[in-house]
Amino acid sequence: xxxxxxxxxxxxxxxxxxxxxxxxxxxxxxxxxxxxxxxxxxxxxxxxxxxxxxxxxxxxxxxxxxxxxxxxxxxxxxxxxxxxxxxxxxxxxxxxxxxxxxxxxxxxxxxxxxxxxxxxxxxxxxxxxxxxxxxxxxxxxxxxxxxxxxxxxxxxxxxxxxxxxxxxxxxxxxxxxxxxxxxxxxxxxxxxxxxxxxxxxxxxxxxxxxxxxxxxxxxxxxxxxxxxxxxxxxxxxxxxxxxxxxxxxxxxxxxxxxxxxxxxxxxxxxxxxxxxxxxxxxxxxxxxxxxxxxxxxxxxxxxxxxxxxxxxxxxxxxxxxxxxxxxxxxxxxxxxxxxxxxxxxxxxxxxxxxxxxxxxxxxxxxxxxxxxxxxxxxxxxxxxxxxxxxxxxxxxxxxxxxxxxxxxxxxxxxxxxxxxxxxxxxxxxxxxxxxxxxxxxxxxxxxxxxxx
Amino acid sequence: xxxxxxxxxxxxxxxxxxxxxxxxxxxxxxxxxxxxxxxxxxxxxxxxxxxxxxxxxxxxxxxxxxxxxxxxxxxxxxxxxxxxxxxxxxxxxxxxxxxxxxxxxxxxxxxxxxxxxxxxxxxxxxxxxxxxxxxxxxxxxxxxxxxxxxxxxxxxxxxxxxxxxxxxxxxxxxxxxxxxxxxxxxxxxxxxxxxxxxxxxxxxxxxxxxxxxxxxxxxxxxxxxxxxxxxxxxxxxxxxxxxxxxxxxxxxxxxxxxxxxxxxxxxxxxxxxxxxxxxxxxxxxxxxxxxxxxxxxxxxxxxxxxxxxxxxxxxxxxx
Numbered sequence: 226x227x228x229x230x231x232x233x234x235x236x237x238x239x240x241x242x243x244x245x246x247x248x249x250x251x252x253x254x255x256x257x258x259x260x261x262x263x264x265x266x267x268x269x270x271x272x273x274x275x276x277x278x279x280x281x282x283x284x285x286x287x288x289x290x291x292x293x294x295x296x297x298x299x300x301x302x303x304x305x306x307x308x309x310x311x312x313x314x315x316x317x318x319x320x321x322x323x324x325x326x327x328x329x330x331x332x333x334x335x336x337x338x339x340x341x342x343x344x345x346x347x348x349x350x351x352x353x354x355x356x357x358x359x360x361x362x363x364x365x366x367x368x369x370x371x372x373x374x375x376x377x378x379x380x381x382x383x384x385x386x387x388x389x390x391x392x393x394x395x396x397x398x399x400x401x402x403x404x405x406x407x408x409x410x411x412x413x414x415x416x417x418x419x420x421x422x423x424x425x426x427x428x429x430x431x432x433x434x435x436x437x438x439x440x441x442x443x444x445x446x447x448x449x450x451x452x453x454x455x456x457x458x459x460x461x462x463x464x465x466x467x468x469x470x471x472x473x474x475x476x477x478x479x480x481x482x483x484x485x486x487x488x489x490x491x492x493x494x495x496x497x498x499x500x501x502x503x504x505x506x507x508x509x510x511x512x513x514x515x516x517x518x519x520x521x522x523x524x525x526x527x528x529x530x531x532x533x534x535x536x537x538x539x540x541x542x543x544x545x546x547x548x549x550x551x552x553x554x555x556x557x558x559x560x561x562x563x564x565x566x567x568x569x570x571x572x573x574x575x576x577x578x579x580x581x582x583x584x585x586x587x588x589x590x591x592x593x594x595x596x597x598x599x600x601x602x603x604x605x606x607x608x609x610x611x612x613x614x615x616x617x618x619x620x621x622x623x624x625x626x627x628x629x630x631x632x633x634x635x636x637x638x639x640x641x642x643x644x645x646x647x648x649x650x651x652x653x654x655x656x657x658x659x660x661x662x663x664x665x666x667x668x669x670x671x672x673x674x675x676x677x
Numbered sequence: 678x679x680x681x682x683x684x685x686x687x688x689x690x691x692x693x694x695x696x697x698x699x700x701x702x703x704x705x706x707x708x709x710x711x712x713x714x715x716x717x718x719x720x721x722x723x724x725x726x727x728x729x730x731x732x733x734x735x736x737x738x739x740x741x742x743x744x745x746x747x748x749x750x751x752x753x754x755x756x757x758x759x760x761x762x763x764x765x766x767x768x769x770x771x772x773x774x775x776x777x778x779x780x781x782x783x784x785x786x787x788x789x790x791x792x793x794x795x796x797x798x799x800x801x802x803x804x805x806x807x808x809x810x811x812x813x814x815x816x817x818x819x820x821x822x823x824x825x826x827x828x829x830x831x832x833x834x835x836x837x838x839x840x841x842x843x844x845x846x847x848x849x850x851x852x853x854x855x856x857x858x859x860x861x862x863x864x865x866x867x868x869x870x871x872x873x874x875x876x877x878x879x880x881x882x883x884x885x886x887x888x889x890x891x892x893x894x895x896x897x898x899x900x901x902x903x904x905x906x907x908x909x910x911x912x913x914x915x916x917x918x919x920x921x922x923x924x925x926x927x928x929x930x931x932x933x934x935x936x937x938x939x940x941x942x943x944x945x946x947x948x949x950x951x952x953x954x955x956x957x958x959x960x961x962x963x964x965x966x967x968x969x970x971x972x973x974x975x976x977x978x979x980x981x982x983x984x985x986x987x988x989x990x991x992x993x994x995x996x
Contacts, residue, residue, distance in 0.1 A: 492848035
């Protein structure tokens with residue numbers, strides 16, 4: 226999933242190497258490295274960590290993971306201490322940093338917050354410690370299906386489901402009413418674009434050339450009944466079969482082009498990400514948007530700070546992702562974060578114990594309420610506090626049950642970037658041809674015959 | 678009117694000319710020279726020559742970082758893949774465009790600033806110099822973000838301030854089109870590195886002997902003539918060195934593109950391509966080959982500057 230929604234850009238912290246207590250060993254190494262070169266090396270030179278210190282590489286958030294780490298440290302009663310280390314802001318850079326460290330057998334990583342589409346790549350490369358059977362049983366109990374699927378590779382659970390994200394169709398109650406749209410019933414892309422054009426409002430989606438474009442395309446093709454990858458092949462990338470030219474692939478491209486060419490999108494549609502989409506929805510032209518649940522606390526926060534009229538978040542409504550075809554249920558995007566334990570960790574058992582603590586219902590509820598990141602555990606959705614903070618929590622849960630993960634393959638980066646290159650800008654998409662061009666590009670890239 | 682330069686001073690023959698046997702003094706000086714420069718030379722070998730050699734070696738392999746077992750020797754295949762790919766040539770075009778535009782504009786602007794600094798009152802000069810240098814002290818990523826925010830359609834001020842300009846309106850999406858995106862990238866680069874070029878030119882200006890200026894003045898040369906016939910010919914070496922440094926720098930442009938467009942709309946530079954193959958795609962072999970080609974391009978530029986324009990680096994140092 227994409228960067229922005231996961232990490233709450235508005236509140237995201239700047240990069241910082243390693244948080245938490247300073248161990249003497251690290252301090253010494255840091256001083257030596259600092260004397261020689263830049264302090265940036267200190268974080269890399271941090272060595273293994275004692276038997277009881279676990280380092281958890283987290284994606285930037287509003288401080289929730291650091292708090293959960295502190296809670297679990299306390300709960301462990303001295304058996305282990307969890308330190309957090311901050312990864313870059315966007316998912317692609319998080320993957321780049323982790324994978325390069327793991328390729329160098331870096332044993333300073335114990336736990337990792339992983340973006341689901343990259344999990345197969347980590348697992349296939351042997352970077353994830355196997356999940357013990359009893360742990361696997363416990364962490365998949367009462368967990369939404371998409372989160373389990375997103376933590377699975379080659380038929381086995383390879384990561385621990387933590388929080389699960391999904392995009393909803395956000396709409397302004399007033400706009401839907403004015404357009405006469407019955408939002409209690411599923412709506413299609415055609416309907417919302419038409420409603421926005423009639424009311425002179427905006428439809429927001431992520432048209433920028435980034436991971437979020439793949440997220441959108443994947444949701445469209447899955448909603449149309451197809452898939453980006455129709456035939457997976459973990460070992461030989463040349464055997465991967467793509468469904469971009471299928472009927473569903475063409476239909477997805479049609480919707481993409483229709484939305485991008487309509488009068489209902491902003492002038493900056495080809496550069497709009499989750500954050501700018503949310504900003505557009507907050508403006509007076511806001512009508513509809515597909516986006517992650519973070520947009521709601523974001524608007525509430527802005528209203529509290531006085532930068533947004535309080536009537537705006539009151540006008541927010543949430544529904545299931547729009548359908549591509551009237552009669553086929555939508556397959557909303559699935560994202561979030563799952564926890565991986567490094568294969569090079571010195572204490573994988575403790576790391577799995579810590580992971581179980583991190584994903585406890587209590588911590589997931591806390592994370593949901595304070596950071597706006599939806600839980601993967603179904604029990605959390607019955608928590609009265611969660612329901613109070615997120616009145617649309619039942620919609621989120623339903624959306625997660627319907628959600629379709631992005632293609633699971635160790636070559637995800639190639640496929641996603643190939644799609645981004647071919648389908649951007651969305652207004653240039655030619656339903657018949659773009660799928661063919663993308664298929665050819667991805668085939669050539671996987672065969673190492675083309676640059677990306 | 679011909680150009681006016683001082684006759685070049687004849688340099689002393691090196692004491693260690695091959696004919697004569699080196700004297701004791703020359704030998705001990707050479708030894709001292711090695712002792713002084715040796716550590717720096719060793720560090721240079723370690724931090725530049727070693728990575729270059731390793732990249733060259735790895736560029737001959739099909740090697741994916743996550744799959745080291747299947748690493749295989751493929752000879753020059755990676756180079757063939759790159760050189761037959763239109764994306765490579767498109768990136769070369771973009772890089773060359775950015776280089777030519779930014780270096781040309783910077784040279785003119787930088788020269789102007791250098792003249793201002795030279796002519797400024799003695800009391801003002803340090804302040805002016807510091808003020809002009811500030812953009813150069815800003816980290817490129819920070820400057821790229823600043824320019825991106827300024828031109829952003831939602832948070833930027835450019836669209837509302839410059840709406841009176843033809844082609845600019847409230848709805849101008851600067852990063853949504855190739856040429857407008859490249860324009861902003863070039864602007865950011867120019868803003869940031871003009872100070873560098875102007876400092877180098879300032880050093881060159883200071884070298885132009887005042888006596889030549891006075892002689893030209895006595896001969897009745899106008900200000901414009903003095904600039905073109907006296908000042909510029911006398912600082913040719915400084916101009917060439919400034920151009921060379923900036924061209925090499927500009928050819929490796931990465932940060933601004935990474936921040937502002939992430940390569941969208943055909944704005945990928947060669948460095949960006951190397952990043953994407955090596956870091957994002959984890960294809961170490963292919964990425965190394967892109968890096969080696971980039972290195973060769975940079976060497977070619979440096980070589981042609983030195984040979985074609987006869988840039989004498991020693992002269993620019995005032996030797």
